[in-house]
Amino acid sequence: MKIKAILFVFLALTLWNPATGTTLKMAFDADPVSLDPHEQLSEGTLQFSHLAFDPLLRWKQDGHFEPRLATHWQQIDSLTMRFFLRNDVKFHTGNALTAEDVVYTIRRLKNSPDFRAMFDAIKSVSIIDSTTIDVHSTYPNPLLLNIMTYVFPMDEAFYQGNDQIIKYGDTFASRNVSGTGPFIVTTRELGSQMVLDRNPNYWDKKSKGNVDKVVITPIRSDSTRLAALLSGDVDFIFPISPIDIAQAKKAQGIQVVTLASGRILLLHMNQKRRKELQDIRVRKAINLAINQKLIVEKILKGYATPAEQLSPDNFLGHISDLKPEYDLAKALQLMKDAGYEKGFRISMMAPNNRYMNDEKVAQAIAAMLAKIHIKVELKTLPKAQYFKEFDDRSADIMMLGWQSDTEDSNNLFEFIIACPNPKTGLGAYNASEYCNPSIDSDIHQANREMNPEKRIRLMQQIERTLHNDAPIVPLFWQSLTWAAKDKVHIKDIVNAQNYPYLGDIVIAN
Numbered sequence: 001m002k003i004k005a006i007l008f009v010f011l012a013l014t015l016w017n018p019a020t021g022t023t024l025k026m027a028f029d030a031d032p033v034s035l036d037p038h039e040q041l042s043e044g045t046l047q048f049s050h051l052a053f054d055p056l057l058r059w060k061q062d063g064h065f066e067p068r069l070a071t072h073w074q075q076i077d078s079l080t081m082r083f084f085l086r087n088d089v090k091f092h093t094g095n096a097l098t099a100e101d102v103v104y105t106i107r108r109l110k111n112s113p114d115f116r117a118m119f120d121a122i123k124s125v126s127i128i129d130s131t132t133i134d135v136h137s138t139y140p141n142p143l144l145l146n147i148m149t150y151v152f153p154m155d156e157a158f159y160q161g162n163d164q165i166i167k168y169g170d171t172f173a174s175r176n177v178s179g180t181g182p183f184i185v186t187t188r189e190l191g192s193q194m195v196l197d198r199n200p201n202y203w204d205k206k207s208k209g210n211v212d213k214v215v216i217t218p219i220r221s222d223s224t225r226l227a228a229l230l231s232g233d234v235d236f237i238f239p240i241s242p243i244d245i246a247q248a249k250k251a252q253g254i255q256v257v258t259l260a261s262g263r264i265l266l267l268h269m270n271q272k273r274r275k276e277l278q279d280i281r282v283r284k285a286i287n288l289a290i291n292q293k294l295i296v297e298k299i300l301k302g303y304a305t306p307a308e309q310l311s312p313d314n315f316l317g318h319i320s321d322l323k324p325e326y327d328l329a330k331a332l333q334l335m336k337d338a339g340y341e342k343g344f345r346i347s348m349m350a351p352n353n354r355y356m357n358d359e360k361v362a363q364a365i366a367a368m369l370a371k372i373h374i375k376v377e378l379k380t381l382p383k384a385q386y387f388k389e390f391d392d393r394s395a396d397i398m399m400l401g402w403q404s405d406t407e408d409s410n411n412l413f414e415f416i417i418a419c420p421n422p423k424t425g426l427g428a429y430n431a432s433e434y435c436n437p438s439i440d441s442d443i444h445q446a447n448r449e450m451n452p453e454k455r456i457r458l459m460q461q462i463e464r465t466l467h468n469d470a471p472i473v474p475l476f477w478q479s480l481t482w483a484a485k486d487k488v489h490i491k492d493i494v495n496a497q498n499y500p501y502l503g504d505i506v507i508a509n
Helices: 007-015 043-052 099-111 144-148 222-231 242-250 280-289 292-299 328-337 358-370 383-391 409-417 437-448 452-469
Strands: 023-028 057-059 065-067 070-077 080-085 122-129 132-137 183-189 193-198 213-218 236-238 254-259 264-269 304-306 344-351 374-381 397-402 472-478 480-485
Touching: 023 222, 043 183, 065 070, 080 099, 080 144, 099 122, 099 132, 132 144, 222 236, 222 242, 222 480, 242 254, 242 480, 264 280, 264 358, 280 328, 280 358, 292 304, 292 358, 292 472, 344 358, 344 383, 358 374, 358 397, 374 383, 383 397, 397 409, 409 437, 409 452, 437 452
Parallel strands: 023 213, 023 236, 344 374, 344 397
Antiparallel strands: 057 065, 070 080, 080 132, 122 132, 183 193, 193 213, 236 480, 254 480, 264 397, 264 472, 304 472
């Protein structure tokens, strides 16, 4: 599919033709399902957003914020934050970025099924002048700046009237792009290749990035993806399978970069689909039958951390005494006590190209549950098909990975654990259909609590309740691992959120 573009954009690209163009050839395990930055709250969408769009501010590697389209910001009062925009930014169409575009974008985010829960904290946005806006919160919010890293201003004149958001739908916004980002989408063949050319009018003249073209090829197979790097067909890959890391490290001219992350992998157990899962003894038995440490050691080769809660140890909600517990004898006794000594059959779905060795992890879990006489009918799917099935809650047990959008425990709770509410967006990824009003109350309080110590207590209380109720199975926090040719300086542009800032990447001559 060819992306529609304004004629003069192509003319600009033709005139801007450096003598020594540098191309970055990348291979991901999958490509983004849509070009609409608000259709799906996913890692693939956000990676693409950092290519074709720009945020108001973004995370630095040290965990602090870096100004981007907003030059700076200031707190006006307890409910109002003022943002000052750059005045030299143009969209890919040539339209100038103004405060109206930012207001339009935030309003669209508030209407997005996937993003609205996060942006519900924003009551309204008012325009002070063409480069200044005030963001008004519904209540004092300790995470407002964290939320604003998800505002990638869209070109209102380009999208207006054609901006409906339909998940997995064929819309104007899912096929056409006008952002302010460092690259312009020129060609996209879904499932095959996406080509982006350097934006000749990009505002960030201080960036050291020297890549003129990015070619992204989805390669589902881990071994094939690594082979493409080793043969020189691509320059940069993600992810690299744990079983391939040793080979990559031994290869001449190849570098491997690994970072710990807060991405939690978990299983949802749907209590509405199966009466067996309504019994806490069965849910606890499933938790006890799954050996997280063995999965990390044998399948992930140590490139993850076994989990017994959602919050990693650098998040406020983390409880240090909650450790993974594997006890097969206790699990069997719980199954017997619940009246399921002979077990039962259950369906399970997982992706096969989304998380690190996800299919192998799912297969190992099925084998572990067989030891307590639960016969798992496992189906794995590519990412593009899997998440539609996830949204439809198509299996009794479903796998999910989640990176906190705000680098805070409460974001995990809002999307994965809160009672599902289509109007607010809370619980949008709660495929267990679990609903505990006390947790929802704590989530709301934590979003308003400005005292860090009180926030800690609230979020740790949620973690403790989840541990006691066992509605999910926390598996592990996944490490992020990239591999590239030595001449590609990836250490400078990768981060724990896994949004490589490719506009700033340097390839040595």
